[in-house]
Amino acid sequence: MQTVRIFGLLVTILSLLSSCTEVRAWERGYLAKDEMAWESDSLESALNDHIFFSKEASSGGNSAAGGGCGCN
Amino acid sequence: MTIKQQLQAFFSLILVTFSANSLAVEEGDSVPDFDLPSIHQDHPAIAMAALEGKTVLVDFWASWCAPCLSSLPLYNDLYHKYKDQGLEIVAINVDNPIEDGLDFLLDTPLDFLIPADPDGDAAELFEVYGMPTSYLIDPNGTVKLVHMGFRNGDIEIIEEAIVSTLAGN
Numbered sequence: 294m295q296t297v298r299i300f301g302l303l304v305t306i307l308s309l310l311s312s313c314t315e316v317r318a319w320e321r322g323y324l325a326k327d328e329m330a331w332e333s334d335s336l337e338s339a340l341n342d343h344i345f346f347s348k349e350a351s352s353g354g355n356s357a358a359g360g361g362c363g364c365n
Numbered sequence: 366m367t368i369k370q371q372l373q374a375f376f377s378l379i380l381v382t383f384s385a386n387s388l389a390v391e392e393g394d395s396v397p398d399f400d401l402p403s404i405h406q407d408h409p410a411i412a413m414a415a416l417e418g419k420t421v422l423v424d425f426w427a428s429w430c431a432p433c434l435s436s437l438p439l440y441n442d443l444y445h446k447y448k449d450q451g452l453e454i455v456a457i458n459v460d461n462p463i464e465d466g467l468d469f470l471l472d473t474p475l476d477f478l479i480p481a482d483p484d485g486d487a488a489e490l491f492e493v494y495g496m497p498t499s500y501l502i503d504p505n506g507t508v509k510l511v512h513m514g515f516r517n518g519d520i521e522i523i524e525e526a527i528v529s530t531l532a533g534n
Contacts, residue, residue: 299368303375318425318496319459319488325429
């Protein structure tokens, strides 16, 4: 019975891993496209930042530095 | 086989699966052979085998990679400075679509070889880990230098390696 449980656990882990993929260095251009941004509408993004700053008296920290090329 | 051994085998398999970067081209390795079309439709295809006997700087770049774009005009200067001594530069563009790379070249014309690798076939061969990455190849086809990224002062490191390789060291 224990072997069946272990086997079931391995199958579950493997099925979860099947959805994982690595974005290779030369494919990172896809991540730089506008449609890959968390907020694709820059005006709405600026408005949300302004509201956040007004309420929290702080800003920033909502994006990552660099162009996603893994070089700096 | 005990359960503990089964688990050890399973996690070893996962570690091996995710350690593909160990296959990356390193200094001292032979350069992988590639044969790619030029990014310019009216230019001939570019094969590594055809460059045997030359000192070759192979560079991977893309229009979305800011450090790549700052390095290319400097490579163009190096090309003009050392081409008479046997230097060839092959700047492999990995843009997909390639029109993104061509747009950059309209504003910044470059005189060395620029193959197009939109599917990343050559990048896969070299197991490129970051952009840009450049490989200096000696006339025997051995990788003398692998350089990832491009920061202030890096061009001096690359030029020094080129001069040394051209001198036969």
